[in-house]
Amino acid sequence: MITLADIHRLFRSDEVETAALRSIELQIDEGEFVAIMGPSGCGKSTLLNVIGLIDRPTSGRYLFRGQEAGELDEAARARLRRDNLGFVFQSFNLIDELTIAENIELGLVYRLWAGRERRARVEAAMDRVGIAHRARHYPHQLSGGQQQRAAIARAIVGQPALILADEPTGNLDTENGEQVMDILKSLNAEGTTIVMVTHSPAHADVAERVVNMLDGRIVVSARRAA
Ligand code: ADP
Numbered sequence: 001m002i003t004l005a006d007i008h009r010l011f012r013s014d015e016v017e018t019a020a021l022r023s024i025e026l027q028i029d030e031g032e033f034v035a036i037m038g039p040s041g042c043g044k045s046t047l048l049n050v051i052g053l054i055d056r057p058t059s060g061r062y063l064f065r066g067q068e069a070g071e072l073d074e075a076a077r078a079r080l081r082r083d084n085l086g087f088v089f090q091s092f093n094l095i096d097e098l099t100i101a102e103n104i105e106l107g108l109v110y111r112l113w114a115g116r117e118r119r120a121r122v123e124a125a126m127d128r129v130g131i132a133h134r135a136r137h138y139p140h141q142l143s144g145g146q147q148q149r150a151a152i153a154r155a156i157v158g159q160p161a162l163i164l165a166d167e168p169t170g171n172l173d174t175e176n177g178e179q180v181m182d183i184l185k186s187l188n189a190e191g192t193t194i195v196m197v198t199h200s201p202a203h204a205d206v207a208e209r210v211v212n213m214l215d216g217r218i219v220v221s222a223r224r225a226a
């Protein structure tokens, strides 16, 4: 599904240059569940942003389903994102002024489906993560665990092939973290590819493969014993 070849990402300011990614070689197959681990600042979020077509590498090749992402203009990249990707963040990133159902519908904002179809998809996504009873509530009225499940519903409502999750359980207690992991696990069992940054060895254990990073490099990429 994804091939990264000799990817570098430099951040330059007047005084400093940071090599956030160095010589990254990574292949991700359709249907995989990959966990990315490593200390704070080692480049995990930068890698996820490159994979998610949010950020462009300074050099290197990125193939997404056979397409050279580096050769696409912003409009084409936005289309690829819309049609293929769902994002989940540590801090949920729901919009406070919108209800949960409206937040989830944002996941369909560029889709041309008619009203009835949209509502059915939003309903199905809410059912999927167990928050249908909170549809008309606002984010601040929900617990952290419920907010993250709503954020997952927003990510999956467009039925993406790939979910990118940046420390999705980082702000949750153990029980809510487990619920989020159960949802990701079942999405993966149905064929959704998942790339998840985590600091939790237990949550990384759910993945088929763990990629360990240090100082912008991949130091180990190990498949879990079956
Ligand atoms: P992680 O997610 O593993 O904590 P990041 O990918 O966020 O690490 O950051 C990797 C390195 O790149 C860090 O040194 C960070 O300060 C730097 N960095 C990330 N984003 C930017 C940016 N937009 N501008 C400048 N430096 C950045």
Ligand code: MG
Residues within 6 Å of the ligand: 044, 045, 046, 166
């Ligand atoms: Mg990060």
